[in-house]
Amino acid sequence: MYSARLLSNSCLRVSLSKPLARAAVQPVLSKHLPQLSFATTAVSRSSGDHVRMWTAERAVSIAQIPAILIPFLHTTPVTDALFCTLAVLHSHWGIEAIAVDYIRPSLFNGSTVIPNIAVALVWALSAFTLGALYYFAYTDVGIINAIKMLWKL
Numbered sequence: 052m053y054s055a056r057l058l059s060n061s062c063l064r065v066s067l068s069k070p071l072a073r074a075a076v077q078p079v080l081s082k083h084l085p086q087l088s089f090a091t092t093a094v095s096r097s098s099g100d101h102v103r104m105w106t107a108e109r110a111v112s113i114a115q116i117p118a119i120l121i122p123f124l125h126t127t128p129v130t131d132a133l134f135c136t137l138a139v140l141h142s143h144w145g146i147e148a149i150a151v152d153y154i155r156p157s158l159f160n161g162s163t164v165i166p167n168i169a170v171a172l173v174w175a176l177s178a179f180t181l182g183a184l185y186y187f188a189y190t191d192v193g194i195i196n197a198i199k200m201l202w203k204l
Contacts, residue, residue, distance in 0.1 A: 108141075111144075115137050115138070118133050118137045126196060128189070131195055132188060134194060135181065135185060142180075143177035
């Protein structure tokens with residue numbers, strides 16, 4: 052409605068069916084129409100190859116299907132380690148995405164100190180979890196056997 056009023060009021064009665072006329076009217080309309088944006092921060096360039104990362108995340112997610120089933124059929128230290136590694140890797144990527152998305156520098160007046168600390172804590176938590184699971188698998192009955200023992204209760 053606003054753009055129709057603008058066209059009639061500014062004497063730009065041009066046939067918009069012609070491509071050349073449409074190209075001439077569009078810059079005029081974009082100056083008068085309000086810009087709609089829901090962004091709270093300026094767009095910044097990101098680093099890294101996100102396509103490869105997404106592919107790796109999908110590969111780990113797909114690999115988890117047999118990595119969850121096979122250890123229960125044939126339990127070995129290798130299947131325990133594979134189960135633990137893929138579970139921690141999958142969890143790490145998910146928690147890291149949450150930390151990066153929700154603890155961003157714009158919430159702290161552009162300071163990257165707290166977001167960097169949050170990401171470092173995610174790395175520390177993932178490393179500790181993986182180490183603890185490997186330790187339990189090596190020194191005790193193993194992760195899968197522990198789950199089987201819980202099921203027997």
